[in-house]
Amino acid sequence: MPELPEVETICRGLEPLLVGRRIAGVITRAGALRLPIDPGLDRALAGKVVQRVSRRAKYLLLDCGEGGIVIHLGMSGHLQVVPRGLAPGRHDHVDLLLDDGQALRFCDPRRFGVLLWTPHDPRCHPLLAALGPEPFDLQVDGEYLFRCSRGRILSIKPFIMDQRIVVGVGNIYASEALFRAGIAPARAAGQVSRARYQRLVEAIREVLQEAIAAGGTTIRDFRGETGRPGYFARELKVYGRDGQPCPVCGRPIRQMRLGQRSTYFCPVCQKG
DNA sequence: AGAGGTACCTGGCAGC
């Protein structure tokens, strides 16, 4: 489900609800998500105070001073703050009980998500070690992507979705950014010019920023920390619009598969 | 090393 803007939306929403809250206990209802849930989670977390809520790539990090929690929402994960006693649904796998009568509830129907305790700074967790820079980092510019891509025959769409190159760009925003930059998604990454990479970096930042401002994209089930949907879906120019007219030239948007992922593009506007 | 495929898991929907 979530790409960078959705995780950022949840991060900003959770921050005021969690910072300063003491964790009174943990209820675990599933043994494993994508990775096993530590059976000692309750012991590790009880009494800890959430000091900081932050995001790195598509990971949400709860820093508790001595240790912290690393969360990834996978494809279908939700985090909501609910009243402690609210009856859990079938896929509500973990509740972090808070000292104010609420609970942070992790729901993930497909169980591709991750929720881990680490006794160290969550930013130093091995899961985060190989991640590339954030798309808003100054080091990510046209020159950077141009250099990373030399010699690569991989299509540019999976290339910019590679979290080792740059983080946060998932399947929706990859199609959208390539459309805005006028680059055909199947183009070999190594054959795209420096100038087009510059446009692409600008397009990635633009689309991510606009999506954050809209509270993320709800296609089928994304919800923020209060259950509110994101409103960026109406701004999508190509994603999910197979057969509909291109908003620029009017010719039909086409769909193809790249790296087993649905990809949407305008064959007229996207060339280089 | 890089590219491409598969696996993880459940739910929703189209088509028969």
Place this chain on the structure above:
DNA sequence: TGCTGCCAGGTACCTC
């Protein structure tokens, strides 16, 4: 109605 097959916002691991 009920079955089958395909699709879904992600990532890790396998093989070639």
